[in-house]
Amino acid sequence: MERIKTGIIGLDEIMNGGIPKGQLVLLSGTCGTGKTTLCAQYIYNGLSKFNENGIYLSFEESPESIKNNVKQFGWDFERFEKEGRFKFIKYDPYHVEEVFDILESTVREINAQRIAIDSISALGLYVRDKAELRRMIFNLSNILRRLGCTAILVSEIVPGTTGISRYGVEEFVTDSVIVLYYERNEVSFVRAIQIWKVSGSDHSQKLHPYKITNKGIVVLPHEEAFMKSNTL
Numbered sequence: 768m769e770r771i772k773t774g775i776i777g778l779d780e781i782m783n784g785g786i787p788k789g790q791l792v793l794l795s796g797t798c799g800t801g802k803t804t805l806c807a808q809y810i811y812n813g814l815s816k817f818n819e820n821g822i823y824l825s826f827e828e829s830p831e832s833i834k835n836n837v838k839q840f841g842w843d844f845e846r847f848e849k850e851g852r853f854k855f856i857k858y859d860p861y862h863v864e865e866v867f868d869i870l871e872s873t874v875r876e877i878n879a880q881r882i883a884i885d886s887i888s889a890l891g892l893y894v895r896d897k898a899e900l901r902r903m904i905f906n907l908s909n910i911l912r913r914l915g916c917t918a919i920l921v922s923e924i925v926p927g928t929t930g931i932s933r934y935g936v937e938e939f940v941t942d943s944v945i946v947l948y949y950e951r952n953e954v955s956f957v958r959a960i961q962i963w964k965v966s967g968s969d970h971s972q973k974l975h976p977y978k979i980t981n982k983g984i985v986v987l988p989h990e991e992a993f994m995k996s997n998t999l
């Protein structure tokens with residue numbers, strides 16, 4: 768099985784070598800868990816280490832805000848934008864059907880291999896009908912598969928709710944699932960990552976600690992995280 772390396776220390780290891788090529792990965796977690804950081808790191812490593820072009824599709828944060836925030840990690844996306852190897856797409860989720868076409872043409876234009884979509888949760892603010900929303904997520908997953916890219920789809924979980932995604936459908940339309948936890952322990956908060964599923968492949972079954980450092984996300988593949996409960 769061919770794999771796409773995230774280049775994130777420890778993460779490829781607990782995924783048995785990386786994301787299987789062409790898969791669609793769900794990345795879920797509550798707010799502030801590092802979802803945007805992980806996505807940016809995945810795309811940036813593709814550009815800088817693996818010679819793979821990428822697209823960052825944001826439904827919420829502006830490109831300027833994301834680019835500014837990740838500069839502290841030393842990731843300069845502008846350089847790759849100028850080289851025509853990276854594109855930031857900021858889109859109003861109200862016109863989500865249109866964004867599918869934009870995504871498709873941008874993949875062709877820059878020959879993108881990696882895509883990050885941050886985040887699917889914004890769609891719910893505009894599409895109230897649950898069936899319609901599920902259909903949209905399903906359509907999006909089909910398009911991403913057809914494009915042949917290896918994509919990460921972010922879903923933000925509301926704290927205190929059960930389930931591993933916002934709408935309870937994302938984990939069924941994706942091939943792999945990564946969950947980020949941020950939970951209170953005795954005296955502080957603990958960050959932990961879990962590979963929930965990887966279609967067609969073995970992976971770590973453990974809950975691993977991770978850190979957000981000045982180089983981005985670092986997963987500790989040989990350590991286990993302990994939390995009071997596994998609720999989000």
Ligand SMILES: Nc1ncnc2c1ncn2[C@@H]1O[C@H](COP(=O)(O)OP(=O)(O)OP(=O)(O)O)[C@@H](O)[C@H]1O
Pocket residue numbers: 796797798799800801802803804805839923979980981
């Ligand atoms: N330089 C840094 N060193 C340590 N931790 C940092 C650093 N920069 C950011 N963080 C941590 O990362 C968190 C934000 O990460 P990020 O924006 O990727 O999370 P997110 O899951 O996308 O959040 P949201 O749900 O709000 O979109 C901050 O709350 C902070 O705890």
Ligand SMILES: [Mg+2]
Pocket residue numbers: 802803804885
């Ligand atoms: Mg975010």
